[in-house]
Amino acid sequence: MELNEDEKAMWDVGVFDAHCHPTDIMASVQDIAKMHARVLTVMATRREDQPLVVDSAKKYLLEDKVQYDSENYRGVVPAFGWHPWFSHQMVDDRGAQPHDQIDIISHYKSVLIPQPDGDDEFLRSIPKPLSLSHYLQATAQRLEQFPFALVGEIGLDRAFRLPKGEFLNPDEVLEKTKSTVQEHTPGSREGRPLTPYRVNLEHQKAILKAQLQLAGKYRRPVSVHSVQTHGVVFDLLSELWEGHERLSKRQRKRRQSNSNTEAKSDVMEVDDAEKPLPYPPRICMHSYSGPPEALKQYLGNTVPADVYFSFSICINFSTPAAAKAETVIRAVPAERILVESDLHCAGDRMDQLLKEIVVKICEIRGWGLEEGARQLKQNWEKFVFG
Ligand SMILES: [Zn+2]
Numbered sequence: 001m002e003l004n005e006d007e008k009a010m011w012d013v014g015v016f017d018a019h020c021h022p023t024d025i026m027a028s029v030q031d032i033a034k035m036h037a038r039v040l041t042v043m044a045t046r047r048e049d050q051p052l053v054v055d056s057a058k059k060y061l062l063e064d065k066v067q068y069d070s071e072n073y074r075g076v077v078p079a080f081g082w083h084p085w086f087s088h089q090m091v092d093d094r095g096a097q098p099h100d101q102i103d104i105i106s107h108y109k110s111v112l113i114p115q116p117d118g119d120d121e122f123l124r125s126i127p128k129p130l131s132l133s134h135y136l137q138a139t140a141q142r143l144e145q146f147p148f149a150l151v152g153e154i155g156l157d158r159a160f161r162l163p164k165g166e167f168l169n170p171d172e173v174l175e176k177t178k179s180t181v182q183e184h185t186p187g188s189r190e191g192r193p194l195t196p197y198r199v200n201l202e203h204q205k206a207i208l209k210a211q212l213q214l215a216g217k218y219r220r221p222v223s224v225h226s227v228q229t230h231g232v233v234f235d236l237l238s239e240l241w242e243g244h245e246r247l248s249k250r251q252r253k254r255r256q257s258n259s260n261t262e263a264k265s266d267v268m269e270v271d272d273a274e275k276p277l278p279y280p281p282r283i284c285m286h287s288y289s290g291p292p293e294a295l296k297q298y299l300g301n302t303v304p305a306d307v308y309f310s311f312s313i314c315i316n317f318s319t320p321a322a323a324k325a326e327t328v329i330r331a332v333p334a335e336r337i338l339v340e341s342d343l344h345c346a347g348d349r350m351d352q353l354l355k356e357i358v359v360k361i362c363e364i365r366g367w368g369l370e371e372g373a374r375q376l377k378q379n380w381e382k383f384v385f386g
Contacts, residue, residue: 024344045083152223
């Protein structure tokens with residue numbers, strides 16, 4: 001990559017990818033060491049990529065928060081989540097019905113719209129659903145193993161449809177990705193034709209809510225995907241925030257003048273940084289495509305979580321979306337903007353996309369490239385570490 005002086009200054013400050021998927025081409029993970037980007041926040045999305053994200057986090061282990069200040073450092077912050085595109089593969093077995101007693105066909109009939117009645121070819125191809133309880137346990141262990149790990153990619157999506165085809169078992173996957181070069185990690189769409197089936201929002205919401213609560217329990221940030229579901233995501237978060245809203249300025253004043261003891265107990269609650277929360281403390285709306293008006297809801301004074309908005313060239317600056325993205329980027333407070341590649345492969349193209357989005361944001365906000373890089377670095381640090 002040819003670098004002008006401003007770009008060199010930008011990379012020297014450090015560029016931090018808030019959301020990407022290099023494990024989709026596992027062979028590209030070795031190229032992270034040669035990249036310009038300082039740290040990648042690497043998402044897991046489905047059964048097949050959870051162990052691969054563990055592997056890449058071990059390979060580029062971030063051991064403390066200041067390590068990445070060195071210009072030569074390259075690191076990975078892992079994120080463990082279950083993407084809405086794969087939510088039908090998970091059965092909510094936290095209630096009365098144990099996982100091993102679940103009828104495969106009736107599970108898929110209850111989560112898919114339209115119901116796959118009479119579609120024998122499809123019903124024969126579906127695997128046994130996985131247990132949400134087991135997944136939550138495994139994810140909790142991964143969060144403990146990696147103290148800086150996030151929960152992601154999670155979310156809701158009203159637009160996607162299930163692809164046709166079979167699924168591999170995860171042990172085969174690991175062997176396969178080790179033995180082949182530049183091969184796509186299985187489990188995603190991979191150009192397969194689509195079925196007419198979607199996952200109903202109720203089921204998607206149950207899977208999302210469980211993961212938001214897990215993130216809250218471990219006080220970890222989350223990376224959220226939302227396509228045509230902005231209102232529903234906000235309502236779900238609001239449900240979790242209920243009873244924990246921050247006091248508005250006026251309420252705070254009134255409390256202070258009313259009683260000193262009450263004010264003290266507030267402070268105690270804020271200071272207890274170890275206490276599990278019923279909601280994630282920090283939220284990144286990844287490749288945010290919602291309307292500018294919706295920002296106000298997320299940035300309201302009483303919202304107890306810090307909400308960040310992340311932007312990518314691939315999604316936010318595709319032709320029909322670009323004008324909206326510019327309006328949104330102008331309206332987001334400087335300290336809540338993040339950048340991401342959302343790319344499936346580490347290497348030069350990821351660097352290129354990161355550079356382009358940093359340049360774009362700096363242009364829109366009227367920041368110099370080095371100044372912008374500093375702001376974006378600080379934002380990423382606050383998002384990841386609090
Ligand atoms: Zn993604």
